[in-house]
Amino acid sequence: MPESVGDGLDRALEAAFTRPVPKSAQTRMRYLVRQLKGTKAVAELLGVSQRTVERYVAGKLKRPRKDLADRLEREVRKRWQPQVRARAKQKAASTDGLVLSTRARFGFAAAPGTTDDARIRDITQALPPHWAARLFTARDQGATEQQLQRITADGLAETYFRAGDTRAHGLDVRFTDVERIDIDL
Structure with missing residues (x-):
């Protein structure tokens, strides 16, 4: 499955976390109940019954199905340490x-007669x-x-390909078929 810029941004923000994300289903469920202020809202968010949420909070259920475990982890990660996330941003x-x-x-379009066919490239570049x-x-x-890919392509075009507009003026960069993307803050 191809990587996404959005997932790369999320992973970069998660690297700034100062505490680990809760591991067990019970602690994750308790966290969501506190964040959303009730079991009904958590049940609606996760697509389960309110009683199921209550059972996880009480510790009566411990191992969720794979799809529920994935949704639970995703929702907790999305809300974990919002102030740390905001500071990092x-x-x-x-x-x-x-x-x-x-x-x-990466493919390019420029003035007539100066095109370059798209090809796979490995690029590591600091974006301002x-x-x-x-x-x-x-x-x-x-x-x-x-x-998000268009913004990324514009950023790479400015900083990497056009070197701050010192060369390749008017070069339009196309950024497709992302195999890997890592973003560090």
């Missing part, structure tokens, strides 16, 4: 930027804070994976 968007390491297909801010803002506003 702010730091990347204001001072540090981020480092993007990817293996993907304003690109980190654009990516996080788009992600928070519900951008699609295609939109």
Whole structure:
């Protein structure tokens, strides 16, 4: 399955966590109940009955089905340490930027007669804070994976291919077939 920019951003933020994410189904369920202020909201979120949530909280049920375990982990990770996550985003968007390491297909379009066929490239590049801010803002506003890839392509075009507009003026970069993407803050 191809990697996504959104997943890379999530993994980068998770690397900033100062405490481990709860492991057991019971502690995860208790955490969600506290966050969502009730078992009914958690049941609706996870697609199970309210009674099932209550059984996990009480410790009567311990091992959820694979699909429920995956949903439970995803929802807890999404909400875990929101202040740490916000600080990491702010730091990347204001001072540090981020480092993007990817293996993907890059194609180019430029002035007539100066095109380059797409090919797989391995690129590791630091993106300045304003690109980190654009990516996080788009992600928070519900951008699609295609939109996140377009922002990433624009950032790589500016910093890697055009070297801050010192060369390859007007080069349009296409970023597709992402095989791997790692983002570090």
